[in-house]
Structures are given as structure tokens and as C-alpha cells.
Amino acid sequence: MMKMPKFTDIVYTTSRRPGTGRPLCKAAAAAAAVALLASCAAANTGRVDRGVMTLGSDGQVWVLTAKIISVRGAGIWQDINPPVKPAPGNSVVVRGRLALVASIEAATLTLAVSHNGGSTWMTSRTRLRAPATGAYIALSPDGKHWVVGLASSASAGGASQYSYGFVNTAHGMLTEVSVPGSTANLAWSRSGMVVPGGPADSHLYLSTNLGRSWRDVSRAVLGFTPPDANLPATDPVLGPVLGLSAGTAVVPVERAGPKGLSIQLKATTTGTSYTTAGSVHAGGSYGAGPIAIAASSYGPNKAALVLPGTMSLYVVASHGKPVMIHMSGLPVSPDSISFQSTANGIAQTTVRSCANGKSKCTVIISHYVTSDGGRTWTPSRA
Numbered sequence: 167m168m169k170m171p172k173f174t175d176i177v178y179t180t181s182r183r184p185g186t187g188r189p190l191c192k193a194a195a196a197a198a199a200v201a202l203l204a205s206c207a208a209a210n211t212g213r214v215d216r217g218v219m220t221l222g223s224d225g226q227v228w229v230l231t232a233k234i235i236s237v238r239g240a241g242i243w244q245d246i247n248p249p250v251k252p253a254p255g256n257s258v259v260v261r262g263r264l265a266l267v268a269s270i271e272a273a274t275l276t277l278a279v280s281h282n283g284g285s286t287w288m289t290s291r292t293r294l295r296a297p298a299t300g301a302y303i304a305l306s307p308d309g310k311h312w313v314v315g316l317a318s319s320a321s322a323g324g325a326s327q328y329s330y331g332f333v334n335t336a337h338g339m340l341t342e343v344s345v346p347g348s349t350a351n352l353a354w355s356r357s358g359m360v361v362p363g364g365p366a367d368s369h370l371y372l373s374t375n376l377g378r379s380w381r382d383v384s385r386a387v388l389g390f391t392p393p394d395a396n397l398p399a400t401d402p403v404l405g406p407v408l409g410l411s412a413g414t415a416v417v418p419v420e421r422a423g424p425k426g427l428s429i430q431l432k433a434t435t436t437g438t439s440y441t442t443a444g445s446v447h448a449g450g451s452y453g454a455g456p457i458a459i460a461a462s463s464y465g466p467n468k469a470a471l472v473l474p475g476t477m478s479l480y481v482v483a484s485h486g487k488p489v490m491i492h493m494s495g496l497p498v499s500p501d502s503i504s505f506q507s508t509a510n511g512i513a514q515t516t517v518r519s520c521a522n523g524k525s526k527c528t529v530i531i532s533h534y535v536t537s538d539g540g541r542t543w544t545p546s547r548a
Contacts, residue, residue: 219512219533219546221504222256223408224305224353225463227512235267241510241537246284250276255300255350261309261411268301268314270294275301275332277314277340292332292340306354307413311376313359314340315349328363333376343377353409358437360415362404368392370404370417372437387417387432387440405429405459412467414484416443418459422452427473429459433484444488446480448473460500465508470540475499479540495543496534503540511536513543 219229227238230252236243237260244260250269252258257268265280273294278287294316304313315331331349332340345352347363354360359373360383370387371380385391392401405418417440419430426449432440457474464470469482476499479491498515505511513534520527534543 219514220254220256220258221462221502221512221514222259223406223462223502223504224256224259225411225504225506226256226259227504227506228252228258237265238510238512239506241506241535246280248278248280248284249287249289250278253299253301255302257301257303259303259305259312261305264305264309266303266305266312268303270298270301273297275314275340277332277334279338288338290338290340292342295330300350302350302352304349304352304354304359304409307356307409307411311354311357313343313345313349313352313377315345315352331377341376344380345377346371346380351406353407353415354413355409355415355434355437356413360407360409360417360434360437362407362417364392365395365397366403367405368397368401368403374437383438386438387434388419405457406461408461408463408469410463410467410469414467416469416482418461418471420457420459422457426450427452427457429471429473431469431471431482431488433482435484441484443469443482443484444480444486446471446473446478446488448476448478450475458501460503460513462503462505462511464505468508470503470505470511472500472503479503481539491540493540493543497532500534505540509537509539511540512546 219227221227229236233247235246235258237258246265248267250267252267253270259266263281263283265284267278269276273296274291275294276289276291278289280287298316302315311334313331313333316329329345329348331343331345333343335341345361347361352359352361359377361371363369363371369382369384369392372383373380402419402421405420408416414433414435417432419432421428426447428447430445431443433443434440459471461471464481471480477493479493480488482488496513496515497517500513500515503511503513515532517530533546535546536543
């Protein structure tokens, strides 16, 4: 197992607005100063900082150091050494002995696949329509099929929200498919693929033939079929689908109004019929369109989510009322969460502050870990 530097993952960026400008780093402890300063230098050369974690909603958490990828599972770090550098996004998936790593170089997508825990690899390459930066992998519950795709954005007015992705064939090659939404929001429901799409992600689509064709199943999950364009502000929208390894898919149905944000969670194992797995609510003012929600699988057959601005973690099963867990130890509500089991998880938080109005701003990104299911969180030392 690779020994990771023991420091809290913190990134400072100073500029006129958060998230831009030259990165500045500060050590969390004197013993870690040398390692962290080396990481800061790497950040300015295009290499990936060893303190930068990528959190996937399917329970994947990985860190890249040189050519070694460390993947966290059940609180333990596992090292793999693929022949390609992973792209930003949920581009690394490890389940048992199966490992998938998606890489993008200009307009070429490369997928590296290992069936023996990273001892040997097979690669397949395909040409993209245009250069891309991020890749997303969605693995089927049985581990036999996967979708690799690129992100796209939703529009409140337009009806067509198609992106494209690639599905593996029986021979391991990648076959291009058209997806009626963003592949970043796609998940599997057993052998079917489910993805939000349409104006503002107000529709839900299902494919049962590996993406060769899609059908609108919005009525099954919403009780009605939304319009194909110019969505009314009062209509619900759909969040990214959570695919659980046991085969259930959970679809968040979001409604923002004057009293806050309400989310109904719809569960399915067929993609054609849905049951209400629970509902959650948070007060406050929310804009129109899909709301970013920190969500993750929570073991093989449960999901967890945190509403923006809250410290409440909701654990949802396919039946029964959601269980609310109050989180302690986090400075602010997390941007993203990823649970590798019902006990072990990682949360990412972002704290922004400006010394003078909108100038001289600082962004601090930190990671915290839990080993008690999300009740208490401590700074990550991995």
C-alpha cells in the first residue's frame, strides 16, 4: 500500500473571483510542508497534485500520484498502475478485480481495462468529435457493461439535450451511442440505462438495449410527461441518477419554490416502474433548474444525500422513510460525498471568503473522512 503524505487537503486560490488565478498552498502541519510545497509546484506544471481527490457518487474515490492511482474502498487505499493517465471526472472505477480507467488526450479517448486487479491491462481507443477534458464511467451492476461519456449541459428552453458516449461490446471494443442527456448523470438500473434529459433535465429516458434506442419514461416517475420545450418554472426537474451495485437506481425529483427545496426520491429496478423511497426538504431560496446535491451510494442497496446548505445526511433505501443523520466536524455543508460502505466515506467542502467585496478572494477546498456512517467527520490524513 502506498504511503500517502499526512496533511489536510487544502488548496488556496487568490484572484478577483473564486476558483481562478495562480494556486497558492499552505501546509497544515510543519512536518508536511516539504511534501505540500512539492505538490504546489506540480500544480503549476499541469501534473496532478497528490492531495487532490476525485469523489464519485458510485462510491469511488481516487488520488493520482505520478502514474500510481490510489483508490479508496472500505477505508483502505488500493494502488493500481494503469497504462494511461485518468481524465478529470468520474474516470476511475474499481469493483473487485475489475478496474476501468478512462483517459482523454486532445480528441482521443482511451479506456484501459483490467480484470485481475491491475496486473495486466487491455486498452481501446476511439476518436472524439472534438477535444474534451472530462470523462465519466457508469458500470452496470453485474460488472459486464460500462458506459464512458462526456459531460453536457441542460437548457431550460431547448428540447434536444443529446450527448454521446461509448458502450463496451462483447469483444471489449467501444461502440458510440447517442444519449438523450448528460452521461455524467447516467446510471444503470440492472441491465437498463437511465438518464435525465430534455429541457432543464425534466424528462427521464430509459434504454434496455445498451443505448441503441431510448424511450421517454417520464410519466412513470412523475405521473405526467413534461413539455418538450419551455418548461414552466413550477415543473419538477430531475437530478443525477444514483446507480446502486445491487441493481436499484434512485432518481431525485426536485421542486424549488418559495418555501425551499423539496426532493422526492424514486427507486426502480426495471426503469419502467418507480416507487417512492422517501422525500426530504430544506428551507431557503433556490434558483430554477437542477440543483447540485451532494449524493452517493451508501453500501450496495442504499443511497445518501445532503441538501445544499444543511448538515443533515439522509440515508435512503428502496422502501421506508429516509433516516436523517446529523453531521458534525464539517466547516460547511459538503459539495460532494462518496461512501465506500455504510461506514466509510469522504466529503469535500469549499470555503470561500473575500477580504474586500469581490476581490482578494480565497477558496479553501478540504476533505474529511468518516468511519461511523457520516455522524462524525475529521480532516483527511490520507
